[in-house]
Amino acid sequence: MSHLPESPDADRPVGTLALLAGAALLMTLAWLFLYFGVFLPRGALS
Amino acid sequence: MHINPLEKKWLYLAVGMVTLLVAAIVYTALEHNIHPPSHVETIDSAKLHLGGEFAEDKLGVTSQADGGVRVTLVAGRYGFYPRRIEVPAGRPVTFRIASMDVLHGVHVPMTNMSTMVVPGYVAQLTTVFPRPGEYPMLCNEYCGMGHDHMWSRLTVVSADNWHPGK
Numbered sequence: 510m511s512h513l514p515e516s517p518d519a520d521r522p523v524g525t526l527a528l529l530a531g532a533a534l535l536m537t538l539a540w541l542f543l544y545f546g547v548f549l550p551r552g553a554l555s
Numbered sequence: 556m557h558i559n560p561l562e563k564k565w566l567y568l569a570v571g572m573v574t575l576l577v578a579a580i581v582y583t584a585l586e587h588n589i590h591p592p593s594h595v596e597t598i599d600s601a602k603l604h605l606g607g608e609f610a611e612d613k614l615g616v617t618s619q620a621d622g623g624v625r626v627t628l629v630a631g632r633y634g635f636y637p638r639r640i641e642v643p644a645g646r647p648v649t650f651r652i653a654s655m656d657v658l659h660g661v662h663v664p665m666t667n668m669s670t671m672v673v674p675g676y677v678a679q680l681t682t683v684f685p686r687p688g689e690y691p692m693l694c695n696e697y698c699g700m701g702h703d704h705m706w707s708r709l710t711v712v713s714a715d716n717w718h719p720g721k
Contacts, residue, residue, distance in 0.1 A: 522561070529565070537572050544579060551667045552683040553587040 592670040594679035618719035623647040630672045631655035633701035641710040643717035644687045652678045660696035684711040
């Protein structure tokens with residue numbers, strides 16, 4: 510069984526990296542906004 | 556154990572994100588003294604009306620010497636008593652709530668005020684209402700056929716316009 514030759518960029522998936530890093534950054538910023546911008550201003554509970 | 560270098564990068568990123576979010580929670584919890592309602596104080600729910608803090612004439616809003624405000628409420632099917640309370644914005648408000656019958660919950664939408672009211676225990680929590688306005692105070696623990704009608708009104712007024720005992 511022969512293997513297809515891999516392209517030179519196969520070990521450097523820059524597009525995937527950028528997409529996932531962008532999603533991770535967006536989710537982190539959204540969480541921080543909800544926590545500091547919405548949750549805490551509604552009054553701390555103790 | 557071999558881990559692909561690319562997977563290792565994402566592992567570090569995911570752990571970094573979780574560490575950041577947990578650190579934010581821990582820091583603000585310590586900074587603002589935030590914690591879930593954890594007050595433990597027992598009371599005889601069947602005798603609330605016979606005297607003491609939760610007798611009918613003692614219920615309501617009172618100003619405390621330390622600048623805070625205390626709200627004493629009784630929850631019962633199907634309402635919170637007194638039915639209408641008024642508290643100042645921006646000042647610590649301590650709720651003390653007891654149930655006269657079954658399990659209830661108290662929730663004020665658009666704020667963080669929420670707790671369970673377990674029969675036999677006094678539910679106590681302290682919060683600050685930052686914005687004046689009219690808020691419903693809802694029961695969020697199913698307590699019987701009239702549960703969806705169980706609500707009272709909470710009015711938050713600016714501290715300058717608030718007068719204790721109203």
